[in-house]
Amino acid sequence: MKLKNIYKICAAALAIQLGFAGGMMAQEVEEVKVLPNSKSIYLEEVLTGKIVSKRTGIPLEGIGLSYKDISASFSNSEGAFKLTVPSYSTTIVVSLGDDVVKEIPLKGRSDIEIALSDFELRQAGKGLVQLPYEERLSHQVTGAVSTVDLTDAWKGKANSPETAFQGEAAGVNMIRRAGTLGMGANTFIRGLGSLNANAKPLVVVDGMIYDMNEYEGSVINGFTSNPLSFIDVKDIDKVTYLKDGGSIYGTKGANGVVLITTSRAKDLTTRIDFYTYGGVNAQNKNLPVMEADEFRPYFSEMLRSKGLTTNEALSHRYLNEIPDTLGYYNYHNNTNWQDQVMRTSYDQNYFVKVSGGDNIASYALSIGHLKSRSVVEGEGFSRSNVRFNADFQVTEKFTAGTNMAFSYAVTDLYQYGSEVNNISPLYLGMVKSPFLAPNIFSEEGIVSPNLSDSDSLGISNPRSIIENTQAQNRRFRFFGSFNGKYQFNDHFSLQSLFGLTIDQNRESFFVPDLGVEEENGSNTIIKNKIGGQVQRLFSTYSDTRFDYNNTFGYAHNFDLGLGFRFNSNKLEEDRGYSFNSGTDDFITLGSGVVSLNQAYGNTGEWIWMSYYADASYNYLNKYFVDVNVAVDGSSRFGREAKDGISLFNHKFGVFPSISGAWLISSEDFMASNPLDLIKLRLSYSQTGNDGFGNYNQYQLYRGSNVMAVQGLVRSNIANDQIQWETNSKVNAGIDLATANSTLGFSIDVYQNTISNMLTYQPLKTMVGLDYYLTNGGEMVNRGIDLGISAKVLDRDVKLDIGLQVGTYTNEVKKLPYDERITPIAGGEVITITGESAAMFYGFETDGIYSTSEEATSEGLVTYTESGNLIPFQAGDVKFIDQNNDGVIDESDKTIIGNPNPDFYGGFTAHATYKRFTFDAAFSFSYGNDVYNYLRQQMESMSSYENQFLSVRNRWRAEGQETDMPRLAYGDPAGNSRFSDRWVEDGSYLRLKTLNISYDIPVNGSIIKNVNVYAAGQNLLTITNYLGYDPEFSYTSSVYGQGVDVGLSPQFASVLLGLKIGL
C-alpha cells in the first residue's frame, strides 16, 4: 500500500497548510466503528410496495429505497420491497446505485406502487441542485434556482462555455458579445442590475469566486478578455443560477450568482476519455453592398454633390475610362472586399480527461488544447488548459480536496468598433470601393504582390489590415484552491477553503503605415501605432465555515452554517502607446517617436470580508425555510456610509434573506392528486453590489502638467459615505410536475429593487470636475420567468423538450438629476426616471419629402454642422418636429427604442433512438430594439464609402416615392442623424446548437465506448435584422446594450468529433 502512504503524506502536507494538522494526526489512528443509528427508534411503520417500469410494466429489481440514512431496502426480482418508516406522512427516496432517482411522498399510504419512467432512471443522480454550500434535491429548493446540466455539452465548441448554457435558464439573459473567439457573453440575470456599478452576476467556480472584472479593459478596441474562456465546457458538470437568493454572497450577490461546478471523479474506476473534433466555420453571408458597376455611378454622383463639375468629376482618376493611362487597372476592378477579409476556417480540439482513484483519493485530471479560428482571416484562439480536481479521504473524519486549473490562451484578433473604423477589417470590407483592388497593378495590368496603400478617398486597404496589423491577447490564469473538512461527529463539521487567482493578461497591437489611412494626432500625423498592456491580478480567497445539522425527532431537519470569507486582491495595469516607428518592421513599444509616447497605469488593492450564516429548516420534507445573513465589509465602502453596522471602526452591510417553500404535493390530502410536484416558493432577500471602483471615499490627486509645471490636482471629490448598492429581491414561484415529471412547469414572479444606486451627480462648472459618485438612485426590475419541460416520447424514440422564457421590465425610479444622455457610436441613450434605463434617444421620422412642394409646405429647417439654418428639401428625411417650433434640433429628440427584450430565452430538444442521440437548442430574444450603427454608416450616403445595395432606392427624382433619402456629400441636412431609421427590431430565433451522435458498439474490453458525432453551431438564425447577426453586446455596461458597433459577427460552425473512452 505504498501508494496509499503517499496519498496520506500528501494529505498531511495539505492539512498542515490548512492548519488542521493537530486534529488530523490525532484522528488518524482512530478505529472505524459502525454504530447503529440512534434514530432507528422512530421507525414504527412498515411500508410495502412494488416498483415497475412505467413503459413496459416490468418489475424493476435492485432499486434502492431509503428513508434518510435511517432505513434502507432494495426491490426484489418481483419489484416488491418493504421499508420501515417513522410515519406514512414522510417521504422516501428511490435511488439507483448512489444516484437518487426521485423522492416519493407517502401521503398517508402504507402500500404504494412506484412506476419509474426510463427518463427518471436515466436522469438518476441529476436531480441534485448545487447550492452555495450544499447540494439539494431540486424540489427541496426554496429559492429561484436554475440548473443547467452540462455533462452532455462536450459535443459543442470548446472556445467559451457560455454558448452551452445560453438560453437554458429562464430569467438569465446571456447575450454573446460577438463572434470573436472566446469573447463569451454578457449575462444579465433578471433585468438590469445596476447603472454605474457592476451589472454582471457573480461567478463562483467550485466554491471560490472567479474574478470576472474587466478592470480598465482591453487596449484592443472591441475586445473583451473573457476569463470564462479559460474553462473548457468539457470540464463543467453543471451551472447553477441563483436568481434571487444571492444574499449569502452579501455585496457580491446583487446581480445573481452563477455557480459553476467542474467535473470530479464520478466513481473509483479509472476512466480515460479522449475527445477530439475538427470543425469548419462558415463565412457569414456577405451583406449586400454595391458592386463596382453600381458604385461607380454612385461615386460620380457623390463627386458632383461635393461640388465638382461634370468635367472635374470625369477627370477624377477613378473615373478615367481610358485603359492605357496610369492607374487604369488599379481603378477598374470589381473586388468583393468582404471575401477579402472573411473566409471559411477550421478548428481543432484535443482533450483528455483521466479520472479514477480509490477509496482514499480520487482525482480527475484533464488536459486540453484548442486551436480555433474565426471567419475573419487571421483571427484565432488557441488555448492550453490543465485542470486537476482531487478528493482525499484522509481519515474517516477528515476529508480534503483540491481544485486547480491553469490555462493559457492566445487570441489573435483585429480591432473593431465605431472608433476604429479605419482599421476594422469588417467595416473596411464593406465600405472600400469595389473598383479598387488589394494589390497594385502595373501599367500593363499585371497584378503585383505589393499591397496598395490607403486610397485617395481616405479608406484603408482591408487586405493590409489582414496581413500587416497585429493585435494579440495573451493571458494565463491559475485558479486553484485547497479545501479541508473535519467532521467532528454526525452533527458538527468545520471546513475551510483557501484559494489563489493569479492572472496575467498581456496585450499588444500594431497598426501599420502601409495600407492604413493616417490619423490626425494631437501633435502629429499618426502613421503607425503600437500599443501594449499588462494587467496583473493576484487574489487570495478563503472561506472557513462551521456546520451543524441535526434532525430533531424524525420530522424536524435543521442545518446551520456559520462562516467567514476573506478576499484580497492586488491589481496592476500598465498600458503604453507609441507612434510613428521608423518603418512597419519596428513593432515594439520602444521603437516609436519618444516625444509621442503615452503611458498609463493603474493599481488597486481591495479587500472584501464577509461573515455569514445560513440556516435551513424543514418539517417532514414538506415545509422548508431557509434563512441567510451576510455581514460584509469592503475597503471600497466609506466610513460614514449611512446603512449597515459599524464593526472595527468600519461600516459593514447586513444582508438578510428568508425563503420558504411548501411542497403541497407531499401533503397527505394530495394523495389522490396525480401531480408529482406542486410547490409554492416565496423569498425575500437583500443583496449588495460592491462592483464599483476603489478609493472613492478618499480624496485622490492626479498628475497634471500646466505650462510645463508639473503638479498634482484633485481628481475627484471624496465621498466618505459611499457604500454598496442594495438590491432587495422578492420572488414568488410555483413548480408543478405531472406524474413521472412528464410535464414540468415552473413559474416565478419577481421584483428586484435597487436602492442606494450609484449615480454620477453632475457638478457645476466652477467645481472643475464633471461628476461626483454618490448613492443617489433607485431602479426596479419586475418580471416573470417561466420554464416548461415535457417528455414527449418515451419509447424507442425518446424525446424531451424544454422551454425557458423570461420577461422583465426595468424602471428607473429615482435619479439625482433630470436625465443622463450617453452617446454611443453616433447615437444616444437616455436614462430618466419612469423609463427603462438606457433607452434609445433620437429623432422620429416619417419617410422622406418626395417633392419640393412637400418640403416647402412643411417649412422645417435644421442646423448644419457649421451652425447655419437650412431648410429641408425634396429627398430629405421628414423628421418629426416634436415641439412644433419649426426647427429640427436637440429638443426634438425623443425615445425611439428600448433595447430590453420583451421575451428572451431558449428551447431545447433532446432525443435518443437506439444508439443515436440528437440535441437541438434554440435561443431567442423577442421585441428588443437595436441600433444598427453599421447600417447607419452604410446608408448615410454622405461620403465616398461604399454603401448597402439599398441606396439604389435613394431619392433622385422629384416625386419619387421611396423611404431612402437623397445622397448628399457631408449630409448637410443631417438625414443620417440618429433616428428611428436606424433602430430595428432585434428579435431573433437561433438554432444555437444541433448535435447528432452515434455510439459505436465496441466489445468493451479495452475500449469502453466510442462515440462519433456531428455538431453544428449557429446553423440557422431567423431574424429581420439588417446586419450580419442580431446578437451582439459590445459592453457589459447597461449603457450600450443593443448597439451594433460592428464587432465581428457570430458565425456558423460544423464539427465532426470523436470521443473514445478507455
Place this chain on the structure above:
Amino acid sequence: MIKKYKNHLLIIIFIGLSACSDQWEEHNNAAQDLNNNLVQLIRSDADLSTFADLLVESGLDKQLSSGSYTVWAPTNAALADLPSSITGDEEALKLFVGNHIGYQENLSYQADEEPVRVKMMNGKVSVLRENSITSVDESASFEYADRLAKNGVLYKVDTYMVPKKNIWEVLQEESDNPISQLVMNMTMTDELTMEKYNYFQYDVADLSNEDSTYTFIMLDDAAYETFQMEMEPYFKDTLPDEMSMPLSLGLTKDLVFTTSYYEDVPDTILSVDSVRVAFHPENVVRQINASNGVVYMMNDFDYKLSDKIPAIKIEGEYFDAISGSSGPVNIRARSWASNERDLLVYNHSTPSYHVTYNVPQAHSTKYKIYWLANNDNYWPRNNWQSIAIDSVSNLPYGNKMVEFNNLEEVFIGEHEVQNYGQLKLILKAESTSNNDWNTLVLDYLKLVPVFE
C-alpha cells in the same frame, strides 16, 4: 409520430431559410427600373429599340452600363428617317449616339429654375430645360422624363439631334476664307519639343473647346482686305514679307467673343480682348451654327480704332530693370496711387540712376506720354527726373520737377514708335549723387495714341 415532428422541423427550417433572404430582399426592394442599368432599361421599352440597336452598333452600350449617365433616347418613329450618312459611318454614328447621352444624372426638375448645361458623351454640351433638351439649334421634347435606372436617368424624346461641328472644325472647313487661312497659318514650332502648335488657340481662344461658347466673326475677302489695310500701319515690323505674329493676333483677336449669340446679337459686343465691336445684322452674309458657338460670315467689320489701338498704362512699380542696387528701390503702398502702389527710389547716391520699362505692346504709331508722379512726402526738397526713350542718353523732354501733392497726369511729350513693340521708356534721375536731388518717384506712365 416522428414523421410529424420531422415535418414540423422542415417547416421551421424552410420558414427560417426563406426569412433569411427576405429581410434584405424586402429592404433592398426597389422599383424594377432601379435594378436595371440604362442599357437594360432602354431595351425594356420597345419604342426605343432602334436606339438600342444603334447603341450596340456604336459600341457605346458597354460604357453605358457602368458609370452615371442621362440618356435622351429618340423614339423609333423619330429615328426612322436617320440619314445613312450617320448610320453608315462608324465615327459619325458614335458621335450621333453620344449626342443623346449625357454624363451624370440630370433630372428635369433640376432645370426648372435655369437651364442646365449637360456634358454629352461625344464631348458636346447640350442644354437641358424643364421640358426639352437642346443641342445647339435642335430641341427635342420629352415623351417621358426622369425614368430612373440603376446608373442614371432615361428620357424618351420625340426627335433626334445631330451633333454639330465645333467652330474650330468649321474654320478648318472654310479653308477658302482669308480669316481661316490666317488663323490656320498662325502656327509655331516649339523649340524644345519640335511640336507644331497653333498660337491662336493659346493666345486668343481654343475654338475647339466644347465646354466654352463662342461667337466667331469671319470676314469675306473684301472686308478682310480693308481690315488688314487699316491695321497694318500699327503693326510695322522689320520683316517685310511675312505676316508678323503681332499683326496676326491683332487681326484675329477681336473676331472672337465668349458668348454664343445664335440669334439677337446685341449691336455692340465685347471681344475676348475686351474690344468693343459693332455688330450690324445687315452685314451678315452667312450664319453657321457650331456645337460650341456660332460663326458669322460678314462683309464688314466695324470697330473703333481707339479701342483697337488703346492707350497704354505702365505702373511704376512694374519696372523691367534698374540701373543700380535694389536697396533704395521702394514700392510704396499709397491709397491714391493707381494699383495702390507707386515707386520711390531715394538715397541711392548714384548719379543718373534709372529705371527701365519695356512696352512690348506699343503699336507703331505716335503716342503722347504722360506720367503721374507725386511727391507726397515733401522729401526731397526738390525732385527732378526725366524720361529717356530707348536709351538713357536719349532725353528728348528734359528734366521735370515732380510737384508736391500733384495727383494730375503730367504731359511729358510725344514719341512716334517705329516698329510694333519696340519701345523702352526710361525714368532717369538727375546726374548727381546728392540725395537731395536724385530721388525718383513714379505712380504710372501713360501712352495715348495720336490718331491723325
